[in-house]
Amino acid sequence: MTALTSAATQPLPLDDAHITDPQAAKAGRQARPLRFITCGSVDDGKSTLIGRLLWDTKAVKEDQAAALRRDSTGKQNELGLPDFALLLDGLQAEREQGITIDVAYRYFATDRRSFIVADTPGHVQYTRNMATGASTADLAVLLVDARAGILEQTRRHATIAAMMGIRQFVLAVNKIDLSEYDEAGFQAIARSFREIALSLGVRQVTAIPVSALKGENIVLRGDDVMPWYTGPTLVEALEKATQRTGQTTGFRLPVQRVSRPGEGFRGYQGTVAGGSIKPGDSVVVLPSGVEANVKAIVTYDLVRNAAVHGDAITLVLDRPVDVARGDMIAAIDQRPQTGRAFNARLVALSLDGIVPGKRYWLKAGSRRQRVMVRPTSALDLTTGNWDDAPFLAMNGIGVVELDFEDTAIFDNYETNRETGAFILIDPDTFNTVAGGMIDGKRSKAGRFDALPDADRATVTLPARLLEAFLKTEFARAHAGEIRVTAPEENDGE
Template sequence: MTSQHLSQALRPGEDILDVDPHPELAGRQARPLRFITCGSVDDGKSTLIGRLLWDTKAVKEDQAATLRRDSTGKQNELGLPDFALLLDGLQAEREQGITIDVAYRYFSTDRRSFFVADTPGHVQYTRNMATGASTADLAVLLVDARAGLLEQTRRHATIAAMMGIRQFVLAVNKIDLNNYDEAGFQAIARAFREIALSLGVRQVTAIPVSALKGENIVTRGDDVMPWYSGPTLVEVLEKATQRTGQTTGFRLPVQRVSRPGEGFRGYQGTVAGGSIKPGDSVVVLPSGVEANVKAIVTYDLVRNAAVHGDAITLVLDRPVDVARGDMIAAIDQRPMTGRAFTARLVALSPDGVVPGKRYWLKAGSRRQRVLVRPTSQLDLSTGNWDDATYLPVNGIGVVELDFEDVAIFDSYETNRDTGAFILIDPESLNTVAGGMIDGRRSKTGRFDALPDADRATVTLPARLLEAFLKTEFARSHAGEIKVTGPEEAEGE
């Protein structure tokens, strides 16, 4: 099938990754579920996914032969190959027995198809884990049953939650090496649920597994764990929901202005939210000029509608000054515009995020100069948010962003495409941090991510307000909290 034929076969909003490579398997959802595996070092992430691929018959004969050959001298006591080699493809990964880069694999069951991202556990590869989480619907967090929850467990759970993932599977691995201890499993599950709740995640499924023996991965381990009556890992994955994360109106970040001739002017980009059709009213930001949609064009046809994910050329009914980096949005559901925002960051550079330093902020096709001021950092050992003016590498914190020019964002909770960004060092051009917008900050330092009509008002005494604003919940939802009245000064 040619690329032209493939594009014509796609439904609106699909891309090539959304097409099921096995259409003969009926009854499966159209888009594969995307999930990640994460956790600390040596918790068995690659082995678990390798076992999942093996037991779901996703390993072809030639791959199986290569795996057996590469596993020479590495077979386990069951005589099975080293399943981690199905994911660890880099020479350094195989030599050191660790995961460095993100490994993406496709597999399917009779009910569903999946894309899994196996992410590294080492702290120095946190940026790779964040990359894998950015497009996932669900996170599988692995914990060694003998070691319990570690700092890296909390870090990965926090990053996954920051990336908008609201479905967690806690896979308590190596349960066989802990004598299938039910009490130990339950204690780990309870402790993790408390962490998840503090992150705003309520959907947690805890499963005792042995990736090496394949217990509770695809097949149940009833013989050795009669006390566990919950689902297997694959059963949870088959029933998981896909996140939409798109509650905004139409968004088109302009990537290019097309002028093939005097009689045509179009604005090209990929729809980042909502839908559009000819006749709809739109606004061009940051200029605020309004217009109507005249036509929607792709490279081979004229469309009567476009939805999230479609690459289109938008033609308006009047000449409008639009440049690369501008945004065309629904006239009645506009994004936030301003020069001051608050955001959450994951610091990825060895130098961290330096207070008061100006960086390049890149969001979609728009690049702007921004001054960054860290205000708090998550203490991974306690789960508390502490005041901070500097974010070290792998630090997770809240920052204030001050732009030289008008910036255009949605909050990340409502649109991850238009609410995410990266910071770039203007000197080295290295990526310094990945961030998610919480909300717009007013001149008084308060945030305004939601219209007043969508807010509820609660009155608190100044002493309670001050204590509430210092809690983890308040800091993590800073973009949704609006403080007014005489208590405001005390809440600062």
């Protein structure tokens, strides 16, 4: 959207003519809304920025505006406008303390596009809520106070967003009015953050100087006070952003239920987590490795010719197959990784952190498995370095080794965020203690202590026989349990 006047000189009135219905259909909008989060350190103005964005895009309904006027009594700013943060902070504790605790989701739209925004908390103790909001986002709006610059929590949120696969950042340097619209300070913050983003593998960064309180460079431009800034406003940057697909894998169906309504019907139910499928396609059931062909695709009201990512379906195969909840049906030529040992990145969410060698429940989709976690390194948010760390403290971000009791099934998180993500559950308290993303499979077999050495065997094969064996269906299904070493590298395992 383009505006001709500065928001600071044209504060919006609090009259009912300002209110419109955000659900109205507008030509040119994309079918799926862009999902984005606001994140950053505490008191950087995330809720105020989104509240102002909702107000200036006329996404506030009449009853919401009336409640905002009432709740803002005695809290109006020098422009006579309400406390926009109250549009997002609805919990009593949030309003009493002036902080964000839970994630607040809001819908709004412009003439060009529709959006779903998740306003996430900035406090360290609510990091788990920030990670929840980032898990489904296409883009992150990271706020920085123009006076304070980049803080440890800024780095933490940027790292978590990047771990969650977000590759588009808008750096909103907020409270620019309190720094006297200092261009040099803005440029220094932008340069510093771009260096951090590059270290996280993020190259698409749009830096914007904004004043959430005055509405400058949010929807309306702040040319009167920042003539030196010629880039997009926040809403213009959002309108140009791309949606994340993240589905470069083949067909994936995590089985949630086996349907047997009658003796003549057996179907496998779940939501497609990647790729597409049609009758006649060949699939493999994992971890068993049994192959079959798709006979029919059934939904609640019809038989379909195809199914794509996000569809809830019942899959009927052309032969009886032993399939249980937690198994995965996948494309036969694009299989996920299977094995008992994987590398992953974790965000620790419990007070006790991640205890090395402790057994946890790992929940991924409909599958729950016992796993042993061994932290190997942790991110130093001050220096940006990954340091050796046998323990992962609360809110720590680290690299771990996962050793499973039985075969696990994963994709790399970068290629499929649904089949590459998981949570860890404490078996004693049933609390969620960490969220994680699969980086890749380890090169050696798992070391879960429920598998004694007596259950392992070393087999020596000529190279040509080994090559043929590794191509077999059995070897592919148990790839994570097979370790191949050259004679000079054999360490006796």
